[in-house]
Amino acid sequence: MIDIRELSIGNWVGIPVDTLDSHVLCEDFEIARGIVTGQVTRLSEDGGYVELRVEGNRGIIMQNSYLEPIPITREMLESNGFYEASTDHWVCSAPHAFIAVGLKQGQGIQCEVGEVTLLSQELVVHRLQQAIRLMGVDKEIKL
């Protein structure tokens, strides 16, 4: 489960669509940004719900508790301009910034701009995006 207060426009979240052998299968959705097939269009503290617009104008309202964070994967990093500098250590240079992600246990996201550093231990996509934005770096993660 994800805390709705961590989310902003443009973040990616997972919404469970099925189960397989007791594993929950999630579909990835972007929160109201650009033209995509599935979007979360509204976040509300009032009862903690999200409104999900799947296609066209068809909307579904669901509880916040259905949202799941999307884990950071090697494939996701690769497709977003990161390269593996050493085993399980992925880096990306953005304008005026250096972003590093360690996929081993106990590592995490490290975003550096000059002498300023921001760390997050949770290896999930929306945390990576929030760290990048907080550091004032113009880079949007796409799935």
Add this chain to the structure above:
Amino acid sequence: MIDIKQLSIGDWVQHGTNPCKIRSIIRKAAISDDEVVYVVELADPQFGDVFSVRLSSLKPLPLNADRMAAIGFEHTDASLANWRIMIDDSHRIETRGFSEDYLTLYYERLTDCEEWAIVAQMDCESVHHLQRFVTMCNIHKEIKL
């Protein structure tokens, strides 16, 4: 104007002269390929109203000494330049050289040598920036003004 990408539910922003809390964020309509109207629903704690406004009418809520105190920071010197909040026995957030419109946040952790080490730092200009930083540090604390 505030960058929509920096806002989350529960953030504090300034509408007119009042601090207001965001209840919901709505993507209302795309006016053109380049322009999308974001509407936010606000709660005014002073009057208990809930109302919707365009994002463009909002400003960041600046930090000041009263708001730092309301969040739970305690000042560590008489000049109100430096503030600290203890998260638990081994984690804290500190500021140094606070001015009315700008501060640098330091997230510090007690090391095995019992020294405070900086693990993250960020420049911060408004209350919603502070909330993001607190959340990124895995501190489940909601700012209340």
